[in-house]
Amino acid sequence: MKITYYGHASLGIEVGAKHIIVDPFITGNPLANAIDINILKADYILLTHAHYDHVLDVEEIAKNTDAVIVSNPEITTYYEKKGFKSHFMNHGGSWKFDFGTLRYVSAAHSSSFPDGTYGGNPGGFLIETQSKNIYIAGDTALTYDMKLIPLRTKLDLAILPIGNNFTMDVQDAIVASDFVECNKIMGYHYDSNPYIEINHEESIVKFLDKGKRIASFGGR
Numbered sequence: 001m002k003i004t005y006y007g008h009a010s011l012g013i014e015v016g017a018k019h020i021i022v023d024p025f026i027t028g029n030p031l032a033n034a035i036d037i038n039i040l041k042a043d044y045i046l047l048t049h050a051h052y053d054h055v056l057d058v059e060e061i062a063k064n065t066d067a068v069i070v071s072n073p074e075i076t077t078y079y080e081k082k083g084f085k086s087h088f089m090n091h092g093g094s095w096k097f098d099f100g101t102l103r104y105v106s107a108a109h110s111s112s113f114p115d116g117t118y119g120g121n122p123g124g125f126l127i128e129t130q131s132k133n134i135y136i137a138g139d140t141a142l143t144y145d146m147k148l149i150p151l152r153t154k155l156d157l158a159i160l161p162i163g164n165n166f167t168m169d170v171q172d173a174i175v176a177s178d179f180v181e182c183n184k185i186m187g188y189h190y191d192s193n194p195y196i197e198i199n200h201e202e203s204i205v206k207f208l209d210k211g212k213r214i215a216s217f218g219g220r
């Protein structure tokens, strides 16, 4: 499994020959302007929720790649009406895809499209593959529901929001990593707008003080 950070909450994940893109918001992020979305490969586009900063580049990438959009039914219906392919899931459910097993899990946040259309309940994703298991929290507060994840899945990486204001901050992400029982963390959803700018050095120290390892801290 190879994970590429495209900034904000956008991720590229390669599992074998399959390409997954999560929450594409690249053209709207000045810190990610070196990335050309027209050359991105995608078999699947996973969407945690419908907010602008998670769906901005979905249609362009789906048009280019014919990718299947995976999310909750409110979000997939929105894209199906526009002619895109989709697979809908709901909270607690899992499905075996050709890259591994995907589970849609709870997140405490909100979800509406930029045009006001209701975007269903927001979520996160658990991806289980033959090589690695990862948790993508999505935009969320720290919740006790995170404790349910390690009951079934031994994680190799937890991807957690750390920018504060809209989501958890670093301190809550440290607790979240305890809840999901994974000390290898990739922080995301920070720095890409003035409300979520964080001090990198201080944040790294906070994680290290608790024996946590930051897998990626690039700052896009």
Ligand code: NI
Pocket (backbone or CB within 6 Å): 049, 051, 109, 110, 139, 166
């Ligand atoms: Ni959001």
Ligand code: MN
Pocket (backbone or CB within 6 Å): 009, 051, 053, 054, 139, 166, 189
């Ligand atoms: Mn967001």
